[in-house]
Amino acid sequence: MKKILVPVDFSEYSEYALEVAAQIAKQQNAGIIIFHMVGISESVLSKSELEEEEEAKYYIHLAKEKIKTFTDKPYLEGIDVKTVLQNLKIFSEIDLVAKEQSADLIVMGSHGISGLKTVFVGSNTEKVIRTAQVPVIVIKRRRPSFDVKNIVFAFDLKQENANAFKAVQEFAKTFSATLHLVYINTVGINYMSNSQIQQKIDAFLALIGEEIPIKIYNDYSVELGIFNYANDVNADMVAIPTHGRRGLAHFFIGSIGESVANQSSTPIMTVKI
Template sequence: MEMKQLLVPVDFSDCSEYALEVAAQLARKLNGTITIFHMMGVSESVLAKSELYEQEEAKYYMNLAKEKINEYTNKSYLMGIPVKTVIQNYKVFEEVNKVAQEQQIDLIVMGSHGSRGFSRLFVGSNTEKVVRSAEVPVLVIKKPHHDFKVENVVFACDLEAENRAAFQKALDFSNLFNAELQLVYINTEGSNFLNSRQIAEKVADFTSIIGNSHKVNIYHDFSVEQGIFNFAESISANMVVIPTHGRKGIAHFFKGSIGEKMANTVKLPLMTIKI
């Protein structure tokens, strides 16, 4: 799994810069390149005006975007890293995947403005829209990481066979950094609760697919989201990776477990890998 070509969507917010700085550290570590992508989002009301007015207006917004992107490309942490920029008049966040395909991107790194709980980080947000449509992994960054580390990574899934490819990608990514990858299954109370025998069967089935050398951690909690981050905190993980189901969105991974039970702000970097 190569991570040479990184795409960073920017809206010139602080979160965008957090993502760009992390992307720079990854690119420097992996001898990669960065493509900075900005969506102008010029409204249809502007485009509906006269052709001359349209050209002048579009030129104004393009120049403004170029000026702002130049501020980004001149950041000291980007020195020595090949960087190119793409500016498009897209307004739909699913278009990020189109740019990723055109630029042969390996990883999308983007900031998130989400602030409360795991579900709010995604559901209904622009981040969710990118995650749903992206064919490549997406790394979500929520705070500054001036010294970004990939040393202890958590891969959380429901141990179904369809997660095999996502697990392998997470393992390949971890290996790029000689990082430890911890596989975890969150056992929740209620209708999704599994007894010891059921868990043992589930673990045996999944490890027979991915290789019996991989240990599966079992963590019990009130919800999947709470369990993931409590487990990650307990082992001092610095990244979480989860599989997603594309069009079904992040909610499918959690099934009935999404709840506003997580009181703390999600701060860990989170990578999603489409099944």
């Protein structure tokens, strides 16, 4: 890991993300790219060329001053920090910035006040997750000590998740963390018998070429099961594979566990399949 992209809007939540990114950067000897969307309005861009240039300079100057104050933090000392300002209008374009800057990881903050269904579906965070080709870590509260010892990788046992698993496995190794694989078996149309689940487990393990225990956890919904299991193993992070533009909606539609997710402050990593 060489570069970590941190989108900031100068809120306390993006500062939480920056502090976590700094801790990862120090452990990995990586640099940090602080990205801010200047967001110059259409009204500015529709003015004369001279007016447009002057107002654009004004907004960029304000952003630079804010970033100077925002990054004046002891935890950033000794880290190679680069600032990128761009006039982007939609959060999905952050993936383009990540590609341009050759970022290996995105760390971003989220208030998470309405649980995961809102944090990941129909929000700016979800837009980043759906388009990002690199892993995204979502931070919802301040973590002055980002000490990752237990990571839960929750997935549906499909073989397409193999690359996502490998990415999370490598991340766990960098922190010397224990990786817990879990399949949430729910009631209803998606319910599978133990023998059906075991067949999928055997096929997945054969594909990755490793013998790793995979926990079968029964619960009323995938969302509820993930967080109950994460609590059971004292997880410091939950990792979930995503399907690109499908986002995470398939995990949370109709979930009765929203109240549990709403109160969870566990960092979440998403990895593109």
